[in-house]
Amino acid sequence: MKRLLVLGLLVVLASSASAASGDEILARLDETMQSGSREIVQQMTLISAKGQERTRQIQMWSSRGETDRMLVRFLSPADVAGTGLLSVGDDMWLYLPALGRVRRIAGHAKKGSFMGTDLSYEDMEEFGSTGFAAGYSPELIRTEQESYLLRLTPHSQDRGYQHLKMQVCRERFLPLRIEYYAPDGSLVKVLTTMDFQQVQGRPTAGKLIMEDVVKGSKTVLEQLKVDFEPDINEEMFSTRYLERGR
């Protein structure tokens, strides 16, 4: 009887402890991943369900502030090299070098795919600038030897997901795997991370794979260069700079 009581007490303690730590884990995760500004060179490989591939390289500068700003420049393949995308808050502009003009893109494009990959802009932003704590309430489902398993419920229905299941590395506080569930509760996408490395003292994943379970397609993102203390000039986030091309 006594033993049972102790066990019961432990369970209560454990559950109350974990309820508190869901938020903590997410906060630490955001802290690890967010940075004031960064520069990334990334190779994006899109693999269709049939196994056809398309590879593109982009260079991306981002800066956080009152409004988040981001500049993306395509490096390869040759036919899209120089294409640029500027995002300031909710506004987006595109520069097509072959057309020689900057065009504004509709606001709802943010809901769409990030550069034609299996990631949406919002998926992408959560990873870099906005973090997860701002948009989700976490719940610790269980603690494993090397990781925590969190269930994230979005604050807003606009996010388009019912919930996320995130496996967080206990050592580095980076997501190892995120499962995205549609409003009807079915699994739609799975993100896995790998090739962890230390960059400027911060742990970061060198490779991300997003799998669209429904379509069967896959996007592999490889970080060719990551810089958390880049030399960024605020002028870079202007349409004039965008129009300058490379």
Next chain:
Amino acid sequence: MLALSRFIQRRPLAILIIILSLTIFFALNARKVTMTTDVRDFFPGDHPEVKAYDEIADTFGGTEYIMVATEGEDVFQKESLELIQSLTERFESIPGVDRVRSLTNVEEVKGTAWGIELSSLLEELPRDEEEAARFRSRVLQDDFYAGSVVSGDGKLSLLALELDPQANAVEVADGVLGAINEERVYATGTPVLNSLLAKSMKEDLIRLIPLVVLLIALVLYLYFHNLWGVLLPFLTVIISTIWTMGSMGLSGRQMTPLNSVMPVILITLGNAYGIHILSRFYDEASREDPGKAIENTLVSVGTAVLMAGTTTIAGFLSNSTSTIVQMREFGFFTGFGILIALGISLIFIPAVLLYVKVPNRDASRESGVFRNILLRMAQLTVAAPGRVIIVMLLAAGIFTLGVPLLTTNSNLFNFFDHDTQPRIAYELVKSSFSGSESLELVIEGDILEPEVLRSIESLQDELEATGLTGKPISIVDVLKRVNMALNDGDPAHKEIPASRELAAQYLLLLEMSDPDFLTRFITVDYSQARIQAMVKDTSPEGLASLFDQVDALTKEHGGNVTTTGMVKLLDALAAMIIRGQISSLTLSLIAVFLLVRWLTNSWEGSLLSTLLITLSTAATFGFMGWTGVALDMVTVLISSIGIGVGVDYSVHVYSGYQEARKKGKEPADAIIAAICQRGKAIICNAAAVIGGFLIFLFSSFPPLRYFGSLVSFTMFFAALFSLTLLPALIMARAKRSMVG
């Protein structure tokens, strides 16, 4: 046969119990059988056309469509638009519907003052008349929409539902049909037709089978004049039908339009063996005790019945060489059913007869007009065999001349009469829009190169110029529209991007807006593009001419172009029908020849029987040629039925002749005896079979009607030839050998 008779007499009760309990077992399994009408099920999985079709579906998404048309005075009216919007939403929620393209949700590449976006053509329903009018003129002036989501006169709108290639198209069609509860909304397309076909075919059979049963019962009663004479042949066919359906259920097979006629075939054909057994048994039982009567019956007609049965089974089994999966299954299971009917007739009926009190024979049966006619016929044949031969060959010859006129058709639309709902919808979509079936061309190459794009464009133009398809759509049209949109909507810029870079950057732009939008036009590695065109005329001639021209066009363009689409599958099916027909025909003739040779132990008998049935079959095909009835999935069955069943009559007459000769009769007398003895059972059976198949004339499906009259035609000729041409030939030969 003697051994069989002894066995039956030793254990009649055990036989009855075993057969009845097996019947219950099969009946329980028969309930598992479901119905399929998917055209792809007709092909073996590794068929090249199916592979090409599946390949495209995998790469670009569905190529199978359900088309729903709404009709009204003006589809731009608020109510009409609301209806279209509501239908669009309803259809989108049906599992298995990948995409719906309608007036209210079709994507538009919008070039606005400040940029470009990919969005719905209609973002909000027009609030007033003026807005509706503006929307109307905007849509009708654009050839991208006029003729595709809305008819040129604005009276019809079209919703194109693209199906998930993995989904069961018939189930999706059921869902779509169930979601429509408004008037003047019509659904068509292969999946809808398949669904309706499955449903109405079932209803048709439920309606027709009782009629067949009634008619055959009547024939049997007229022949036997007693209840057991009706009941026993009937029990035979019912048991065999149950066993067959049960084994289909056990092996997980499905009913198809093809083998849905199987129950009727079993009911009409399966009773023949019982008729011959009973007919002889009554003869014998008037003289002997039941045990002895059964022994005599089985010894005298048992072999002939066995022979007739095995040739029929061989006829059906000959379909197992067909490349068409459903033909194989139909052949196999019908053969199996006949085998059961045969076994039941030889084992079950005698066992029952041991327990039945035999009524005294009706003396009037033996005399009468009928017998006199047969006798007269026999005498005529014996007296002037040459004349009979010439008359019969002439009749057969005239019909046979029609064989070269024979056509094939695998167009499902022909399964419906002109005034039926699916046909009306089909014609509506065909006349106001391009059509409901798509032709798919896949071009391989470095698609973004302006040169390749221009080649695709000219291929599209030439395809449209044939007049056989609607406006073809491809990535070229998308790029042209983006080019225009980014040049301030100036129609002068509705042209192919001048450079590879521009094309690549446009695609990048579109991908950012909606990556799925492009997947149906181009692969992610930009190595394959798809041209899609709706086919206007899906008749066999229309398709043949279309494929000829498409082949010529793609050859001209060089490069790597693959053609597919549901229409291509249907076309391939027609070719397979012909090829399958020739091989199963040859095979069944060889099988029948060998079987009859083995069973009658006579080259003369087997040669003559085979010759006769060849003539009847040729006459039937010729008849189809003359009357313009096409070979399709259902009418294609006639030859195997014709050969397997038709040969039975010759076999009976010949074995009657052999029996009489063995008793020492001269050829002329033996022929007369054979005709008189066997003639009545043959005519009774032919009447039952012909009557049974003629019931199909009441079917609501043209192919079933044709099928019924064609089988009747073959049976008529087979019976006629067996009672006239066969004896005449035997007589002519006997005369010659006497002279010689």
